[in-house]
Amino acid sequence: MAGVVGRLIRCWCRRAVAGRSRSALPSGHPALHPGCCSLKVPALQLHVSKTAMGASQKDFENAMNQVKLLKEDPGNEVKLKLYALYKQATEGPCNTPKPGVFDLINKAKWEAWNALGSLPKETARQNYVDLVSGLSSSSDSSSQAKPEADRKQAEYETVVMTSEDGITKIMLNRPAKKNALTEQMYQEIMLALEAASKDDSTITVLTGNGDYYSSGNDLTNFTNIPPEGVEAKAKNSAILLRNFVGSFIDFPKPLVAVVNGPAVGISVTVLGLFDLVYATDRATFHTPFSHLGQTPEGCSSYTFPKIMGPAKAAEMLIFGKKLTAGEAYAQGLVTEVFPDSTFQKEVWTRLKAYSKLPQNALRISKQIIRSQEKEKLHAVNAKESSILQERWLSSECMNAIMNFFSQKAKL
């Protein structure tokens, strides 16, 4: 553990001495880079959508996220199209000098972009959204060819995904670490939610294995600093956080938290985006953000004051007051509390009964309720993530993380 503390201190000092290092994200398209495969560049036949100029900035951002979740490599030709449309949509017509004849990769990218001529930004944005939507549906249909049960579990190491009786259960599975959320786990939860949104189940459940629901963000996430530096890490983490919370905001089916024990940090804040929260009476709800030099996420800066009123939300989110399950119920964060001895039995009996209700009616009712707020929630998510990106670089945050590891090292 002393090693971890040492690494943290070195990273922090490097940042202080070296000043601001640049982002690890390459310029150009955020997710796909045609340069890594073959260099054949076909003539680009760009399809101009019937609904040109209809895609909003949010549709565009969703499509960019969708690209990251594609299960199959779409190939060089498509990647070049995506790259070109992305550049056209964000920067307009190609405005950079043509790369030299031996700079094959950048030349291919430049030619793809340049081929779009003066295509309006809005049309490029719409074409990008259309192209991604086509890719997502074909990647879904090809993955459906595999037996669902095999496909589901084989993809995950940190969560267990099962489907039974119309209920898909996503179980956080690092009980020895109190289900602290590693970067891999954030990714796997997003993938699992994506799969659950498309499977034939009626209800999706998130729960934890062991005595904890989750102890929140795994603090060792702060110690894996890439060579690009701590700022690049913070930037990538803010993108990860935003995508993670976004997948709860956009989840289309009834989503239930089965809170089997204490919950900390981000595992608490996203509860405001669930449709039902069932808790054992052993559960507690704790958001020690200020203690960690951090600020609220998971849209809690918006959902908590709405759910429990600003005064109680402030006690939790600003001052880090830990709530018992009974208190969380009284404040509207929890739907119902069950005695620990009968928790699993009672909750699953209830959920099995709910899962027999007409599937489409449940889904549509959820969407009516949530759609009123979606735009707002995405805006709050973006703001919270960008504030945290700055916070993670603060000495308050770094010192708090070092304290956690120093305490452990002393034990």
Ligand SMILES: CCCCCCCCCC/C=C\CC(=O)SCCNC(=O)CCNC(=O)[C@H](O)C(C)(C)COP(=O)(O)OP(=O)(O)OC[C@H]1O[C@@H](n2cnc3c(N)ncnc32)[C@H](O)[C@@H]1OP(=O)(O)O
């Ligand atoms: C810049 C990079 C960021 C990248 C992240 C991307 C997106 C993140 C966005 C969210 C940001 C923050 C939101 C939050 O979630 S803040 C809350 C963070 N969580 C905590 O502060 C909890 C820390 N843990 C504890 O206080 C205690 O462990 C506990 C949960 C109260 C349990 O105490 P205990 O005595 O019952 O058990 P303990 O022996 O401590 O734990 C068993 C082992 O598990 C390890 N562990 C538990 N929780 C965490 C954790 N959150 N991170 C890392 N490790 C954790 C603990 O260290 C023990 O390990 P070991 O057996 O000693 O090896």
